[in-house]
Amino acid sequence: xxxxxxxxxxxxxxxxxxxxxxxxxxxxxxxxxxxxxxxxxxxxxxxxxxxxxxxxxxxxxxxxxxxxxxxxxxxxxxxxxxxxxxxxxxxxxxxxxxxxxxxxxxxxxxxxxxxxxxxxxxxxxxxxxxxxxxxxxxxxxxxxxxxxxxxxxxxxxxxxxxxxxxxxxxxxxxxxxxxxxxxxxxxxxxxxxxxxxxxxxxxxxxxxxxxxxxxxxxxxxxxxxxxxxxxxxxxxxxxxxxxxxxxxxxxxxxxxxxxxxxxxxxxxxxxxxxxxxxxxxxxxxxxxxxxxxxxxxxxxxxxxxxxxxxxxxxxxxxxxxxxxxx
Numbered sequence: 001x002x003x004x005x006x007x008x009x010x011x012x013x014x015x016x017x018x019x020x021x022x023x024x025x026x027x028x029x030x031x032x033x034x035x036x037x038x039x040x041x042x043x044x045x046x047x048x049x050x051x052x053x054x055x056x057x058x059x060x061x062x063x064x065x066x067x068x069x070x071x072x073x074x075x076x077x078x079x080x081x082x083x084x085x086x087x088x089x090x091x092x093x094x095x096x097x098x099x100x101x102x103x104x105x106x107x108x109x110x111x112x113x114x115x116x117x118x119x120x121x122x123x124x125x126x127x128x129x130x131x132x133x134x135x136x137x138x139x140x141x142x143x144x145x146x147x148x149x150x151x152x153x154x155x156x157x158x159x160x161x162x163x164x165x166x167x168x169x170x171x172x173x174x175x176x177x178x179x180x181x182x183x184x185x186x187x188x189x190x191x192x193x194x195x196x197x198x199x200x201x202x203x204x205x206x207x208x209x210x211x212x213x214x215x216x217x218x219x220x221x222x223x224x225x226x227x228x229x230x231x232x233x234x235x236x237x238x239x240x241x242x243x244x245x246x247x248x249x250x251x252x253x254x255x256x257x258x259x260x261x262x263x264x265x266x267x268x269x270x271x272x273x274x275x276x277x278x279x280x281x282x283x284x285x286x287x288x289x290x291x292x293x294x295x296x297x298x299x300x301x302x303x304x305x306x307x308x309x310x311x312x313x314x315x316x317x318x319x320x321x322x323x324x325x326x
Contacts, residue, residue, distance in 0.1 A: 002324040003034045003285070005270070005277035009308070009317040017277040019251070021268040021285060024197045026205050031264070032289060037194045041269045042180055044188055044248030046196060048075045048135050049203055049214045050171070051186070054163045055138045056210045060145035064095050072221035074138030075214060077131040077247060079227030080109035080118075087224060088133050095141055102127035102136045103154050104184035111228055132184035134224075139186070154186045161187050171199055183249065193267045196254050201265025204244060204256030215256070218244050231279040231303050238297055245282075253278040259291045276319060279303040284321040 007015040022030055022037035030037070052074045055061060061071060070091050078084035092099060106125045108115040118125070127133055139153055139160060148159045155161065156179050165187070169175040172195040182188035191199075203211050218225050222236035225246070232245040243257040251270025256263065266285065270277040283304045286292040294304040308317035 001032070001034050001326060003268075003281055003321070004324065005274070005280050005319060005321045007308070007317065007319050014317065017251075017274045018271045019268055019277060019281045020193050020271065021266065021281060022194050022197045023285065023289070024194070024201050024265045026201065026263050028198060028201070030194075032285060037197075038192045039269060039271075040190055040192050041196075041252060042182075042188050042248075042250070043191045043196050043254075044182060044250060044252050045077045045132070046246045046248035046252050046254040046267075047168070047189060047191075047199065048077065048132075048246060049211075049218065049244070050168060050199060051075075051135060051164055052138050052214055053167050053210055054142040054146070054160060056213050058142050058145040060141045061213070063145055064091070064141055066091065066141075068217040069221045069224050071138075071214065071217035072224035073134035075218055075246070076134045076225045077110065077232075078134060078224065079111040079114055079230065080129040080131065080133075081111070081114055081227050084134070084224065084227060085128055088128050088137055091134075091137050091141070092128075095144070097137060097140050097144075099126060099128050099133075101140055101150060102130070102133060103152075104130040104132045104136045104186070106130055111230070114228070130184060132182075132186070135186070136184065154184075156187045165189065168199070171202055193269050196252070196267035197265040199265065200244070200246075200254040200256040200267065201263060204258060204265060205263030215244055216241075218246075229302075234299055234303070235279075238299070247275070247278065249273075249275070251275055251278050253282055255282055257286075257291065276306070277321065280306070280319060280321040284323060288323050 003019040005017040020034045020039045023032040073087045178190035179187045219241045222233045226232040245255050250273035253268045255266040283294040294300045306319045310316050
C-alpha cells in the first residue's frame, strides 16, 4: 500500500507528500503497513515518553511528588503557554533546579498566536520556553535521584542517557541503536518506523507499571503534552484515555490506541519531513481500519482535511490523505 497526502490548489494537485507507516497489534503483527515500514529515521520528539522512563523508574516522581500534570509536561512538546511555563517552573522551584541548568536552548513558542503575543510584549525567550523544557527538567530530576552528575546531562555518554538507550534497546530487541543529536541537544535515536510502532504498542498495552504511569499521565493531561491548536492534545481529549499521541519533528508521529479490547501501536514518517502530512495520514489510517471516523469530529477538520487559505483569508485549496492499494 501507498500512503500519500495530496495538496490541492483549487481543484488541481499541487504537491504530494509520501509516507511510510505501520500498525502493530499486541503480538507485534502488522495489521496495516505501507511499502517500507523498515525505513530508518530519527524518531525525534516522538520518543519523549520513553526518555521520561528513568524519571519514573528511579522513584523521582514519588520523591519529588510530581503530579500527573507535571509528569505529562516532562513528556511534552509544549506550546509555552502560561500553563506549561507555570508547571515547569513549579517543578524547578520545588526541586531546586534552575532554569539555567537546562541545556535545551531557547526558541519562540511553537503555537503561532502565543509566539506573536509574547513577541509583541517583548518577552525574552529563555530555556523554559523551549518546547522540550519539561523533558530536560525531568532528565535533571532523574539524574538527581540516581546520584548522577547534573552537568552535561545531555551527553550520550552520560549515565542517564545510557539508561535511556538501554531501555529502548530492550523494548525493540536491538542493541545497536545509532544516536544523533536532537534540536534540544539531547540524544535522539535512529529507529525504523516499525520499531517506533512497537514502542507505542508497549506504551499503550504494557504490563510495565512505569509505562502505564506515563501513558496515564499523558492521556489524563493532554493539554500539558502540547496545548492550544495542537493535534496531540485534541485527539487525546477526544479519545478520553484510549489513545496516546506524540509528534516528532520532520513528519514523525507515534500513536497508541486501545480498540475493541486490543492495543495497537502506530508509527508514521512523512518522507519529505512535512509536518502537515502526519496528522492527516494518521486519521486516514484509523478511518481505513474502521476504528475511528474523524468526520464525526468537527474539531479535527483542520487536521483530517485542512483548508489552505491565502494571506487574505481566502480559501485557495485543501489537503487530503489517501491510501492507495497496489
